[in-house]
Amino acid sequence: MKALVFKGSRNIVYDSFPDPTLEAASDILIAVKACSICGSDLHIYHGDRIGPHDYSKAMPAFCVGHETIGEVLEVGAAVKQHRVGDRVMVSPGVGCGHCPPCLRGQIAHCHQPRMAGAFGTHLGLNGGQADYFRVPHADLIARTIPDGVSNDQALLLTDALSTAYFGVKGAQLAPGEIAVVIGLGPVGLLAVECCYALGAERVYGIDPVAHRRDLAQALGAISLSPDEAMPIIKQQTQGLGADCVIEAVGLEATISQAFKLVRVGGRVSVLGIAQQGAVLPMAYVQMKNISLFTGVASVVNTWSELIPLLQQGRIKAGNMFSHRYSLADGAQAYAKFDARGDDTLKMMMIP
Structure with a gap:
């Protein structure tokens, strides 16, 4: 063959x-x-x-x-x-x-x-x-x-779709909640769809590539570049942050951003394959009472x-x-x- x-x-x-x-x-x-x-x-x-x-x-x-x-x-x-x-x-x-x-x-x-x-x-x-x-x-x-x-x-x-769904379920998204998806490759875009299918009231999608932001917007997401995400999401959530964040990149910078965008007591789901040397900001996670979910989908x-x-x-x-x-x-x-x-x-x- x-x-x-x-x-x-x-x-x-x-x-x-x-x-x-x-x-x-x-x-x-x-x-x-x-x-x-x-x-x-x-x-x-x-x-x-x-x-x-x-x-x-x-x-x-x-x-x-x-x-x-x-x-x-x-x-x-x-x-x-x-x-x-x-x-x-x-x-x-x-x-x-x-x-x-x-x-x-x-x-x-x-x-x-x-x-x-x-x-x-x-x-x-x-x-x-x-x-x-x-x-x-x-x-x-x-x-x-x-x-x-x-x-x-x-x-x-x-x-891809199974991994996206695994991550959204792991974030324990409840109907009416606000979600953020970081990284709008195929898994991230499919995670946007899964968030809405499971009842999200609003989904923000973050990616540096304009074409991918456009694709997420077509799925109903509020699409943002990484630089503008923090001020806009904080302002539109009255300073609280999102209920849950799905990270679909695996870089230390995007994982750190996920913890900054989630509210106190919120949930972060890391789907991106963590790159060598990526470090979690554990003191920050602990002080905000953030629940972390990660793993490989069955x-x-x-x-x-x-x-x-x-x-x-x-x-x-x-x-x-x-x-x-x-x-x-x-x-x-x-x-x-x-x-x-x-x-x-x-x-x-x-x-």
Whole structure:
């Protein structure tokens, strides 16, 4: 098969790679119909560190990508929920379904954690930016795409939309409250939609890029640049600040801004992958009695609530894919995404 293969920092190439095969009775094999690039894929692309994994170090070549939808080609003998020909979406985090974290619904913290296309072949799971993709524990981490959910929406459900919803729920947003979203990339924009779907009275969106602020404004947000956010939000909340803030960047500066914008006793949800050396202003957090939520979404746990919201039109998740490429042009897609041009939001690739 052909796939996007990581061969070192800024060296993801479209290349031949061994076809995946069923390795366990709980596996399915899918033909990939669409895949996309996540912001966290750029950390791999840059040769950064994600948790214990340092992508600047030499490692075996592996297929990248963890946002994937496809059609089932083969089904393991123990699989009960899928049939050949089914259209499926796949969670990026792979859980065994039996260990204590999985049984608590914390699939992202499985005792045998694996993430498609993130850790390399030494953990035995290649990614979905490829012609074909092996899905382990398929009854747990893959779901038939339901009626009323488009391919674009299903692809967003594999990570970006689920992460946004996870963060908004973690912020404990209540109907009638005021929310702030910092960082208006795909996750931040989807968080704006989720805030309104869950009853926010007002949502502020903050980003330095005017095009992204325009997209947030089209979703109903009051869009602000980082420099003007503090005085305007303080003035419009009578000096109190927002009830909750969702941070979708991961930089120390934006995390610090989140704590400054939230009211006393408010909640901050940090979704951005925290960069090396990012420090929390703990004395400030403590003195304001701020509740902090952060973590990694167990994607499959969001689907039961998100799918009805999509089917009912309360969340539309539209216009998130600014560019569409052939998988053969995946190297160019990564370079374009990495350049972060004003018109760049999210990349879809089709094998």
